[in-house]
Amino acid sequence: MRKLILSTALFGAVGLSFATNGDNLIGISPASRGMGGIGVGMPVGPTDSIFRNPAWMSQYKGFNLSFGGILFMPHVKAKSNVTPSGPMNPPASATSEAKTFVIPEVGIVHQINDKLTFGIGAFGVSGMGVDYRNKDPRLANMHTTLQFMRVIPALSYKINDAISVSGAIHLAYGSLDMGANMCTPSSPPTCWNAGGGQSQTYGIGAQVGVAYNMGDFVYAGLTYQSPISMTYKRVFDSNGDGTYEDLKLTQPQELAFGLGVKPMDNLKVGMDIRWINWKNAKGYKEFQWKDQWVIAIGGEYKPIPKLALRAGYNYGKSPIRGGAKNLMNANGIPNFAAPFSDFNIAWFNLIGFPAVTEQHITLGLGYEFTKNFSIDLAYKHAFNKKVKATDNAGMGFIVEAQNAQNAVSVGLNWKF
Secondary structure: HHHHHHHHHHHHHOOOOOEEEEOOOOOOOOOHHOOOOOOOOOOHHHHHHHHOOHHHHOEEEEEEEEEEEEEEEEEEEEEEEEEEEEEEEEEEEEOOOOOOOEEEEEEEEEHHHHHHHEEEEEEEEEEEEOOOOOHHHHOEEEEEEEEEEEEEEEEEEEEEOEEEEEEEEEEEEEEEEEEEEEEEEOOOOEEEOOOOOEEEEEEEEEEEEEEEEEEOOOHHHHHHHOOOEEEEEEEEEOOOOOOOEEEEOOOOEEEEEEEEEEEEEEEEEEEEEEEEHHOOOOOOOOOOOOOOOOOEEEEEEEEEEOOOEEEEEEEEEEOOEEEEEEEOOOOOOOOOOEOOOOHHHHHHHHOOOOOOOOEEEEEEEEEEOOOOEEEEEEEEEEEEEEEEEEOOOOOEEEEEEEEEEEEEEEEEEOOO
């Protein structure tokens, strides 16, 4: 059971519990986020096009600049009765003190000529942590943070009035810091710090996309993002021998398709479907994440030309599942020395990495103050989701997490 307790600290090794669509934001810009995160199948704004489907950059003339950010406010709770000697009831229960995060975004889209458009954006796409310090020791004083961002230069080429294609490079940066103070109930107690401190790393990936615009009436888009391999150096001591090991964690490949329609000049609606391949991504695979099919639906209505009102819905089944878990089998985690059982992994996912939210509703608005300047605002609420795992041997071990979120985003936009 020592490994079972120690595995709680492993959460910090990927403190990505951003927990929207897995550890991915539902959208980058407030325009997209106000419409449920759409942007693959129809254009929703130049900045989000860089990230979601760069082929839509061809729809924007001149020079476009925007910057802004997201105020992300999760409400995460954990519960467990696990101790090295057996279950202790009632279970420990606590709320994470990591409750507010700021996530930046900036984007430039420039029309080079009638055919070619260049864009570059820098986006925080994941960044959260939990803080269970000074809580019940069964939660291991867990405290973690991770920042993950992408810098994306992209080109879009307009083949004709209807079809555009694109390519982009994803330059990724990750910064990980984790900590957990571990003690075994021996006489005298044996204690150590399982966290190796902050680790920074880099990765690279690619994206291709295609966009179809039939007379500004019917839209369609398709895009593919490659996986991005990341290795965080010396982040975790899995067996307590004082040697800190690396963690390989690959951001998964994604394939997305979308459709949109603009039946009136002041109304447009769209739907995107995204496949996120968690179960084949290094690290996530070993932590037993399941693939996600994400459905995003959203629309925009302009009661007057300067004002845009937006709403949307986003659903993706949690990649982390509960249920009865094996206490005794061994799973290897790259590159940790000690293996972890299915229940250990469930502990890690639910106490440390509660990426379990599924349903999101969004609202947004945009206002054009001048022909050159506008502001976008968006609000997202992720409904509370609870997932519980137990042991399959009838020993009475339980681990549970629940997660709800609110987020507000703002974007300032200039076009020339």
